[in-house]
Amino acid sequence: VSARIIDGQAIAAEIREEVARGVADLLILGTTPGLAAILVGDDPASQVYVGSKEKAAKGAGMNSWVHRLPSAASQQELEQLISLLNDDPAVHGILLQLPLPKGLDAEAALDLMDPRKDVDGLTTASAGLLALGRPGFVPCTPLGIMTLLERSGAQTAGAHSVVVGRSNLVGRPISTLLSLKSANSTVTLCHTGTTDLAEHTRRADILVVATGQPKAIKADMIKPGATVIDVGINRNEEGKLVGDVDFESALSVAGAITPVPRGVGPMTVAMLMSNTLKSARLHKVAGK
């Protein structure tokens, strides 16, 4: 038996089409959703990420701006820019591309951001709302994972979900989302302090892996028939992109699995578009 492949590329394309339709509806009402990205310094990976977000926003019919600051920019310059964008009514979403160059305080900068424009869901306010199960912006990768689960027909309610990795970007928020009443999963959160990881992962109906360790999860650590979501993006010795799960061997055990690439990755940008549309709609309703 071979696991069903959850096609993140196809599901992300669906989301992007839906967002483009939503943007067109808002245009008729006189609002163009706008996403402002802040890119500090010249990290090549960050430039690629910001470029793909800009392209996706324009592709969906949104306004998109990239504000570039030099790596020598001061905290004050960065914070002034965030304040300007907070006050700009054409901007519905602000994205601070991380990591920032050394010497800049990302947490302080993020916490200046208006939570109503925090389409990346990374401010303390957004994290607090998520922890309390209140409406707010959810970080794009965990939101993308929930969407993949829903659209691939995975049953979260009553399921035992195991999340491996507890980062603020992925592991912790996805474990919260799965435990909320809307998903109704029973959640185990594993990390490097977990004794006998395999004992936990083998009991997972839904296994979400976000460790940044290539092939950390082998076939014998997976429950037969489980839905496996591999968040990892790593490069192997040959320079090929690989996930955190040993995909080839997992195929014979899992019921459904996301590939790397074309799994979780494309969902992240699609959910950023979805969050920006959501923000523009909320601003419209609030009359701003």
Ligand code: NDP
């Ligand atoms: P972090 O390095 O911030 O966190 C990794 C987490 O995994 C930590 O909590 C760590 O535990 C835990 N961990 C590491 N090794 C093991 C192990 N052997 N057993 C159990 N737990 C372990 O990474 P991120 O969460 O930011 O990213 C994880 C992966 O997902 C990376 O490959 C990254 O590139 C990818 N990623 C992909 C995205 C996408 O769009 N598809 C978006 C974001 C990330 P501890 O806390 O104890 O150190």
